[in-house]
Amino acid sequence: MLINKASLAAIFNSLKTTFNKAFDAAPSTWQKIAMEVPSTSGQNDYTWLSVFPKMRRWIGAKVVKALEAYKYVVVNEDFEATVEVDRNHIEDDQLGIYLPQAQMAGFSAAQLPDELVYEAVNGSFTKFCYDGQYFIDTDHPMGDVSVSNKTTAALSNATEAAAKASYGLARTSMKKFKDEEGRSLNITPTVLLVGPALEDTAKALLTNSKFADGKPNPYQGTAELVVDGRIESDTAWFLLDTSKPVKPFIYQPRKKPVFVSQTNPEAEDVYNLKKYKFGAEARAAAGYGFWQLAFGSTGTGA
Numbered sequence: 001m002l003i004n005k006a007s008l009a010a011i012f013n014s015l016k017t018t019f020n021k022a023f024d025a026a027p028s029t030w031q032k033i034a035m036e037v038p039s040t041s042g043q044n045d046y047t048w049l050s051v052f053p054k055m056r057r058w059i060g061a062k063v064v065k066a067l068e069a070y071k072y073v074v075v076n077e078d079f080e081a082t083v084e085v086d087r088n089h090i091e092d093d094q095l096g097i098y099l100p101q102a103q104m105a106g107f108s109a110a111q112l113p114d115e116l117v118y119e120a121v122n123g124s125f126t127k128f129c130y131d132g133q134y135f136i137d138t139d140h141p142m143g144d145v146s147v148s149n150k151t152t153a154a155l156s157n158a159t160e161a162a163a164k165a166s167y168g169l170a171r172t173s174m175k176k177f178k179d180e181e182g183r184s185l186n187i188t189p190t191v192l193l194v195g196p197a198l199e200d201t202a203k204a205l206l207t208n209s210k211f212a213d214g215k216p217n218p219y220q221g222t223a224e225l226v227v228d229g230r231i232e233s234d235t236a237w238f239l240l241d242t243s244k245p246v247k248p249f250i251y252q253p254r255k256k257p258v259f260v261s262q263t264n265p266e267a268e269d270v271y272n273l274k275k276y277k278f279g280a281e282a283r284a285a286a287g288y289g290f291w292q293l294a295f296g297s298t299g300t301g302a
Helices: 005-025 087-091 095-122 160-175 196-207 268-273
Strands: 034-036 043-045 073-075 077-086 140-142 145-147 191-194 224-227 237-240 249-262 275-288 294-297
Touching (some): 005 087, 005 095, 005 249, 034 095, 077 087, 077 095, 087 275, 095 275, 160 237, 160 294, 191 196
Parallel strands (some): 034 249, 191 224
Antiparallel strands (some): 077 275, 140 145, 237 294
């Protein structure tokens, strides 16, 4: 093949088409548990999370809720996936070997939000949220009291007692969450999030009419099951309320994944190494929303 500007444009447009098709077809679950908050700078400040907005009776002057003295900033990071194209392969019409790489680059780019959001999920017990506590913790400050959204109970559908001590505890605790003024936040758990190791247990808990011991299961149909292989722990599980405008987790795109290519024949890499390049670039981050919308367990029982 003769290499010129027109032939290079055609080649990389074909690779871009392959990239985009794989990008559009890639599966994703992050939207089930996280909200997208676009970013227009190097970072986003989420201090506003310190106020859970709620209507109140208007008696006398309006009561303005001040932001707490917390500082929660999510900083964007750069991401890339790059593939080299040997000039000889272009001259010899051997570009078919790069189509799978273009597909994988597109697939990987589409999966970036999932990678970042589930990285945040995995860090729930050890990474801070807006109130300076771990996102899943035993002592979140709420007015004059401390509130827990954490347990160590193993998820179980073996008996009524075991299910009540794990899933039931989380569900009841979330429904009882209140704001600083002691008013119910009306939390409604909607998603049970687990890794592959707990899929069968979670599915039985949410779909079977009876527990393993034969007693009626009152938790049947009470939440949607979301299973993702990126959850690293075999024992941890999370109950989430995703029914509100604000979600438990945040995906923060500064620059969504895009196809990029370097096709200048005068570029140093082409001139010295006969290498063209294509791939994907993105800039984004993930973080935590309201901790009140999540309840987590290490599942270790201790």
